[in-house]
Amino acid sequence: MIKTYSKNTKGRDFVVGDIHGCFTALQTALDRIGFDEVNDRLFSVGDLVDRGRESESSLEWLAKPWFHAVTGNHELMAIMYASGELDAPMYAMNGGAWFIGKTPAEREEYVHAFAFMPTAIELETDEGLIGIIHAECPVQDWRDLPEALAGEHGEAFANMCAWSRDRITHRNTDEVRGVRAVICGHTPLKRAVTLGNVYFIDTAAVFPGGKLTILDAATLQEAA
Numbered sequence: 001m002i003k004t005y006s007k008n009t010k011g012r013d014f015v016v017g018d019i020h021g022c023f024t025a026l027q028t029a030l031d032r033i034g035f036d037e038v039n040d041r042l043f044s045v046g047d048l049v050d051r052g053r054e055s056e057s058s059l060e061w062l063a064k065p066w067f068h069a070v071t072g073n074h075e076l077m078a079i080m081y082a083s084g085e086l087d088a089p090m091y092a093m094n095g096g097a098w099f100i101g102k103t104p105a106e107r108e109e110y111v112h113a114f115a116f117m118p119t120a121i122e123l124e125t126d127e128g129l130i131g132i133i134h135a136e137c138p139v140q141d142w143r144d145l146p147e148a149l150a151g152e153h154g155e156a157f158a159n160m161c162a163w164s165r166d167r168i169t170h171r172n173t174d175e176v177r178g179v180r181a182v183i184c185g186h187t188p189l190k191r192a193v194t195l196g197n198v199y200f201i202d203t204a205a206v207f208p209g210g211k212l213t214i215l216d217a218a219t220l221q222e223a224a
């Protein structure tokens with residue numbers, strides 16, 4: 001449910017906002033920052049698929065040894081559609097037509113890959129631990145997250161991780177304790193927003209006028 005990555009002693013770590021099938025744009029952005037596939041790592045806040053043109057590339061990207069993503073609600077929707085828990089019109093409205101058009105065997109490949117994505121990632125940096133979660137951290141102290149996810153209401157907490165918009169809606173600036181920063185996506189914004197120690201970096205790459213935001217995990221600033 002939570003995957004921990006130790007400090008990158010060889011290169012840089014970056015975190016990218018919601019990709020939604022815009023993998024060519026992602027590659028262009030990585031080329032621009034001189035991303036080094038041998039030593040650098042790229043973390044993703046999830047929502048690799050739906051709406052954009054290249055959702056199929058998600059499989060290829062998830063297989064890259066330097067690319068690590070948490071589960072977004074769109075990965076959950078794909079899984080739900082494949083298991084009959086989400087109907088086609090609803091998923092199509094949310095950008096899932098590409099997946100609805102696949103055969104069950106093809107869908108299974110994606111479901112298999114998405115099921116291995118963690119709900120949250122924690123990343124050690126020189127300045128402290130960074131949490132990565134798709135929508136928001138559902139507890140006030142990061143250290144309470146493992147217990148919340150493993151407990152009786154674990155599924156509800158996991159869903160909040162992927163779907164909630166409480167903090168961004170209320171512009172809540174309370175710090176998430178026990179962590180240097182939490183980086184989230186999920187809510188398309190004109191520009192990245194920081195509330196307390198929580199960074200919202202979905203800058204609507206798949207929508208007109210939007211772009212991909214990539215943060216440098218060392219500085220928490222946008223990579224140029």
Ligand SMILES: [Mn+2]
Nearest residue numbers: 047072073186
């Ligand atoms: Mn989302």
